[in-house]
Amino acid sequence: MGRPSTHGELVASGYRPRSVRQELRENLLQRIQKGEPLFPGMIGYEGTVVPAVEHAILAGHDMIFLGERGQGKTRMIRQLVELLDPWIPVIAGSEVNDDPLHPVSRYGRSQLEEHGDATPIEWIRREERYGEKLATPDVTIADLLGEIDPIKVAEGRYLADEATLHFGLIPRTNRGIFCVNELPDLPERVQVGLFNVLEERDFQVKGFKVRLPLDVLVVASANPEDYTRRGRIITPLKDRYQAQIRTHYPQSRELEIDVMEQEGTRSLDASLRYFVPAFMKQILAEITLQARESPDVSQASGVSVRTSIANYQTLIAAAERRALREGEGEAVPRVSDLAALASSTLGKLELEYGGGETPEDEIFERLLRRATKTVFDEHVYVEDLRPLVESFDEGWKVEVGAGIPSREYIEGLENLRGLSQAVEKLSIGDGPGRVASGLEFLLEGLHLSNKLNKDVQGQRVLYRG
Numbered sequence: 001m002g003r004p005s006t007h008g009e010l011v012a013s014g015y016r017p018r019s020v021r022q023e024l025r026e027n028l029l030q031r032i033q034k035g036e037p038l039f040p041g042m043i044g045y046e047g048t049v050v051p052a053v054e055h056a057i058l059a060g061h062d063m064i065f066l067g068e069r070g071q072g073k074t075r076m077i078r079q080l081v082e083l084l085d086p087w088i089p090v091i092a093g094s095e096v097n098d099d100p101l102h103p104v105s106r107y108g109r110s111q112l113e114e115h116g117d118a119t120p121i122e123w124i125r126r127e128e129r130y131g132e133k134l135a136t137p138d139v140t141i142a143d144l145l146g147e148i149d150p151i152k153v154a155e156g157r158y159l160a161d162e163a164t165l166h167f168g169l170i171p172r173t174n175r176g177i178f179c180v181n182e183l184p185d186l187p188e189r190v191q192v193g194l195f196n197v198l199e200e201r202d203f204q205v206k207g208f209k210v211r212l213p214l215d216v217l218v219v220a221s222a223n224p225e226d227y228t229r230r231g232r233i234i235t236p237l238k239d240r241y242q243a244q245i246r247t248h249y250p251q252s253r254e255l256e257i258d259v260m261e262q263e264g265t266r267s268l269d270a271s272l273r274y275f276v277p278a279f280m281k282q283i284l285a286e287i288t289l290q291a292r293e294s295p296d297v298s299q300a301s302g303v304s305v306r307t308s309i310a311n312y313q314t315l316i317a318a319a320e321r322r323a324l325r326e327g328e329g330e331a332v333p334r335v336s337d338l339a340a341l342a343s344s345t346l347g348k349l350e351l352e353y354g355g356g357e358t359p360e361d362e363i364f365e366r367l368l369r370r371a372t373k374t375v376f377d378e379h380v381y382v383e384d385l386r387p388l389v390e391s392f393d394e395g396w397k398v399e400v401g402a403g404i405p406s407r408e409y410i411e412g413l414e415n416l417r418g419l420s421q422a423v424e425k426l427s428i429g430d431g432p433g434r435v436a437s438g439l440e441f442l443l444e445g446l447h448l449s450n451k452l453n454k455d456v457q458g459q460r461v462l463y464r465g
Helices: 007-012 020-034 049-059 073-083 106-118 150-154 188-192 195-199 235-240 253-264 278-291 306-326 335-348 360-379 382-393 419-425 432-448
Strands: 063-066 087-091 121-125 130-134 146-148 165-167 176-181 216-222 243-246 397-401 453-457 460-464
Touching (some): 007 106, 020 049, 020 216, 049 073, 049 243, 063 073, 073 130, 073 176, 073 216, 087 106, 188 235, 195 216, 195 235, 253 278, 253 306, 278 306, 278 335, 278 360, 278 432, 306 335, 335 432, 360 432, 382 419, 419 432, 432 453, 432 460
Parallel strands (some): 063 216, 130 176
Antiparallel strands (some): 146 165, 397 460
16 A cells, blocks of 8 residues: 555656666665674574675675585575565566566566556565476476467467567566576576576577566576486586585584474474473484484485484474373483484485495484484593492393383482482483483493493383393
8 A cells, every 4th residue: 555556656756676686785785784694594504605695696696506405505595585675566467577667578568658657557575576496307498488379379469479478487587586496407408598597688489589688586406416416507507607605514513403493393382391401402413413424324415404303303202292191291302212213314314335235224223323322422421320330230220111101210210329410410400201311311321331231122121230
């Protein structure tokens, strides 16, 4: 309401159009001056990826985001829309978002010639100025740029008439941002069709004599060429992208945990109280970090941060299931719950089968053991637990399992020398679920340190001297 609705009203309002690149540049400068983040919610990119994107936008460059799966490429591209103006005017009915002051299509020009200042205009939101296409082998030039519409020809129009054109996705995103996801999967003949769009900022359809100047920022995402074996980005097209933005996985365990917590709790039901001890979060993140270095896992494919997120959600789900069954007021994950992560981990790993196949379950167990031992060594000095180990050597045994109620862990806790004090040092609180989680962590760590024996009996585990 209150916006100009005709060409004459728009001119009288003093409106001055800006190109897409001018919008992005000037709106980014305002954000920088105000200290507002470019990509809210993207963790770990502040000193690496974000500056590269800002440089590209300020320079007015088309960008290609290059990185392994699960690094937030598409998410960042979609957030670029927030740098566009909230609303812009277009000639009503225009398929290519014609600027009322500078129309580029025949339809827009004819409307202006016919109606003059009375030419009706409409306003479109920034979200409507974003287009996206997932590259697949069946994508055609017609999908992206356009083709001759045989129905319009059958209606009596001549092929030389621009009105016979059916515009593709890119022209329909004129005055906006268009993204091609997984660019190497685009057939090479279609990639050639993007040359003019990126360089001369226009396009042609078959032999039709029309040059439609486009104002569109063309962004793409791709996996590194050594991973994407299904196709490749042809060199002339890659050369036309002035900025290559290299993404990466979180560069520390702490950042991995930050991403895991931010993304993993969005869909959780807040009605059930849960608590995840710090060492359990660290084990989850360490599993992913270990997988990214494991010779059993294809490093060319990468191990997505989605692995950590899915594992975090699965671990909490396992704790919630137990808490609901046993009537516990707080869901607290334990080491025995880690077995549930097989379903959320193995489907995200591309395994290497070099000389001989290793069962995927065995690979998963290796990752679990290495991750748990690494975190245990950071939290516990084994010699401090000597009295506890001696208790086991004297004949004590402890049975644990994902299905055992937390209250059973409390019973007899004081009978094992040093166990209560060791759990207390983990600083996780004194609730039954928290004590049970700490106890399992200590026992598993001692087993991995060759201080305790471990017998697996179905869903339960027996630790003994």
